[in-house]
Amino acid sequence: ILNVEQSPQSLHVQEGDSTNFTCSFPSSNFYALHWYRWETAKSPEALFVMTLNGDEKKKGRISATLNTKEGYSYLYIKGSQPEDSATYLCAFRGNAGGTSYGKLTFGQGTILTVHP
Amino acid sequence: EAQVTQNPRYLITVTGKKLTVTCSQNMNHEYMSWYRQDPGLGLRQIYYSMNVEVTDKGDVPEGYKVSRKEKRNFPLILESPSPNQTSLYFCASTHLAGGLTSYEQYFGPGTRLTVT
Numbered sequence: 001i002l003n004v005e006q007s008p009q010s011l012h013v014q015e016g017d018s019t020n021f022t023c024s025f026p027s028s029n030f031y032a033l034h035w036y037r038w039e040t041a042k043s044p045e046a047l048f049v050m051t052l053n054g055d056e057k058k059k060g061r062i063s064a065t066l067n068t069k070e071g072y073s074y075l076y077i078k079g080s081q082p083e084d085s086a087t088y089l090c091a092f093r094g095n096a097g098g099t100s101y102g103k104l105t106f107g108q109g110t111i112l113t114v115h116p
Numbered sequence: 117e118a119q120v121t122q123n124p125r126y127l128i129t130v131t132g133k134k135l136t137v138t139c140s141q142n143m144n145h146e147y148m149s150w151y152r153q154d155p156g157l158g159l160r161q162i163y164y165s166m167n168v169e170v171t172d173k174g175d176v177p178e179g180y181k182v183s184r185k186e187k188r189n190f191p192l193i194l195e196s197p198s199p200n201q202t203s204l205y206f207c208a209s210t211h212l213a214g215g216l217t218s219y220e221q222y223f224g225p226g227t228r229l230t231v232t
Contacts (some may be wrong), residue, residue, distance in 0.1 A: 001174045027217065032217040043206065044159070079214035089159065093216065099166050101216060103174055108158040 013080050014115050020076045021110040023090030027071035031095035035064055035075055038087045039045045047056035047075075047088075052054055080114040087111050101112070118143045120224035122207050128131070128230045129197055136193045137227050146212035148154040148190040149221075150182065150225030152203040159206070165190055166212065204228050 001093045004025045013019050025033060032051050036044040048057040053068040077084055087109040095101040129135055133175065145170045149164040151174075161174030165184040179201055181193040190209075194201060205227045211219040 001146070034221070043223035043225055045223075049217045049220065051217045096230075099170065099172055102149070102164045102166050102172055104149065104161050105165075105175060106151075106159040106161075 001109040002092060002094065002105045004009075004090065004105050004107040006088075006090055008110060010111040010113070011018075011059070011106065012115065014111045015080060015082060018076065018078045019080055019112065020074050021088055021112075022065050023107055024075045025071050025073070025092040025107075026032070026094065027069060029094040029096050030068045030071075031093040031101045033066055033068075033073050033102070034091040034093070035073070036091065038065070038089055040048050040086075044089060080112070082114045083116050085112055085114045117165075118222070120207055120209055120222050122224040122227050124227060125225060126228050126232065127128050127169075130166075130232055131198055132196050135194050135197060135229075137194075137205060137207075137229070139190045139192065139224060140188050140227060141190075141209040141222070142188065143211070144147060144187065145209035146187070147210040147216060148184070149208050149210075150177065150180070150190070150192050151206045151208065152177065153206065153226075154203050162192065162205075202231050 035047040038044040048064045050066040056068040063076045066073045068072045089109045091104045123138045146167045149161040152161045160176045163182040165171045207224040208221045210221045
């Protein structure tokens, strides 16, 4: 099983703070890196799919960067709001040939709590 | 409405009694996948399917079977459930054309299974 790690495990911030989390993944056989947002009692919701080294993606106040050579991705949230409170998951797709790129390995997630 | 449906949503069963959790999507997606979510372990992939009659193991396939006879359906079968299969299960689907990076993955609402 591939090693995909996220840090920190949990984070408490005040409304208006900016914050960031890290996802580390294997640097070989890279295919894609996904970010998901998962609110309690709901299903995970896709944020970004990143494929190229140096990729930067942005959706509103949330952005992400990717470094495939060193095997890490950062997720940034600018001006956190209470509605940003959720678990943020990253997931790694490798490509070792055939249909192996269908396999998705998730990190354990970073639980973000934004206090009003 | 585009959606992934799972049935049942909640199930309590006993050890050894075969059960099937159904998953259906109405988006004509080629790729479908099953995950389980356990506290402290995040989401782990059980099986995935790139298209009809094409299935592959994820990271935790032991004790599970799947089939993909039709594009829209991807049932998860537990032939002889055991207490360690008590978990929250998610089905998901994605359009495959252009690769798995081109489209976001849609998750079903989840099935909470308890095996006593």
